[in-house]
Amino acid sequence: MHQAIGKKIDPLITWRPEYCKRCFTCINICPVKNLMFQDDEMVSLGKCIQCQLCEKYCPDFTIEVPPRKEDKK
């Protein structure tokens, strides 16, 4: 079986509500305070700088953010 597809809450951010335990680690770790919960749904304020800290610290493979273009090479 494959990973759940998840929702695009932002062109950059994929969030998988099936795995999310609402621990708020991503919200707290985000350096630009981009993420928040609204009615039990994660929303993005569109400020994502693709630092990927939320993805790195998420204990449940819930968030995915692609790396910045210049980081890729």
Place this chain on the structure above:
Amino acid sequence: MKRLIMGNEAVAMGALKAGMTFFAAYPITPASEIMHILAEKEGEIVFLHAEDEIASIHLVIGGSLAGRKAMTSTSGPGMSLKQEGIGLAHMMEVPLVVVDVQRVGPSTGMPTLPSQGDIIQSIHGSHGDYNPIVLYPSSVEECYRYTIEAFNAAEESRSPVVLLLDGFLAHLSETVDLDRVSVEIKPRTLAPLGHGKRHFTGLLAKDGVPLTKDSLYYREWYGRVKTKMLETAMNYRFYEYLKNDQADTLLIAYGIVFRVILPLKKEFSLFKPVSLFPVLEKEIQAAASGHKRIVVIEMNDGQYRGEIQKVLPREVLGISVLGGTISLKEIRERLHDL
């Protein structure tokens, strides 16, 4: 070729014959000789002198999971420590052989003297319900033969099989020709680790997914495992029955005690179970039918007598030979006094 061989040595040779290539144990009187002999085979087999008894049984579980026929040896105090691993091996269905050379207990007891005190421990030592196969040879040649059979039973049932010995038998030297013993050797049944996605767990699990709160599944699982064990055990029903048409008393004894009372066959019928567990219900009932009295003679306080009493709807008498010394004269006198 005929050779003078000790019981422990015959166990080690039987294990090698059966294709055992993984051995881990901790030294303990009177089982250490098995280790000594197998230590010299290091290189041909994986030999590990573990840091303790618990480690040795778990090393053996790992060795067996990774694809080798595996064995450990111990005595009563070590057997008590190994119970955790034996329970785990029953839960994960890992084939392996545990040799228990019994000595007088409880605890350190009388380390150098023989006993048969681990009968109940070998089937009920670990917590929970399980139905192990237990074999108990009574001669050096049988030590060799039934070590091989123990490996076969372990492979066929995918469970830990206990081979019981006593300190007497383990150190008994007899001239035997092991080349003439022919036993079929069963191949491995458990696919070794390295498949990619199997999960072995000590938890109740279905296809690798733990189901720790499903009572109905537990009943289904236990029924399946119990049936598997009892069906496999049907292929491993070893015993010896010396019927004496004049006798009105049937003596049941196993291990070294059977050898000691063998001269009594002129006066009594003798029955020797080699497969102690599961109990040879039909064979014992059939042997008991023509006899007025049934007497179980053993070097413990009636552990196997209780098991026989469960399958016979009549009184079973017992003679307990305690303290590690056994003499035919004493048994004869006590039979007379019964």
Place this chain on the structure above:
Amino acid sequence: MIYKDYVKWDRMPTNWCPGCSIGTVFRHLTLALEKAAVPREQMVVVSGIGCSGRAAGYFNVDSVHVTHGRAIPVAEGIKRSNEKLKVIVFSGDGDLVGIGGNHFLHSARRDSDIKVICINNGIYGMTGGQMAPTTPFGEKTLTSPFGTSYAPLNIQGIVTSNARYWYARTSSYHVNHLLKCLGEALEWPGFAFIEVMSFCIENFGRRQGFKNGFDMLFKLKQDYKLNPKPDGLLKNHELGVVKNVGQAS
């Protein structure tokens, strides 16, 4: 093979509490495996009992979940039985150095080729928060209601007392260091021990006054400092790698 191939997705979400950092370590181990390109058919994960012990079942590789404290001997048995397998032990501090302390001591001495990842949260989390051998001095737990009166176990001291050793202390906050350590451990030919400083929010942190997992994660950032080139052994509150390639004497 990418890291997602090492995860059993049908078993997600894991049974760990919200905010528990075991998941972070789990994730970084899959990343390290991706980097080291370990084939799934040539590795085995063994774990014992406890929260972190459940990790074995979440790996999409052959895995073994054994009784309390016995992960190291089972792993060693597997490794000695089949040298081709890469054997990883993923378990907690209570399991590996508490009840399994003797096995840890001797497997390290025998320098058996297994990689041990020890999630050190300083508490017995799964059973409700009892004192562990790694609980800091003076902490109140269920079994030390007046504060522990013993010093925590010096794991580094035990590993480094051998002639040949590889020991890393890292934390679940310092994830880049964690990833580097995991990668290095997978390459090390011998007994490698990674102590990942971690936390238990539900059964330890709440009693100490932490509100959520992130608060404890931030505490790790404050408490621990990286030491890329340690002079001798690591001091308390230092993270780094110490190793010695010396032959067994």
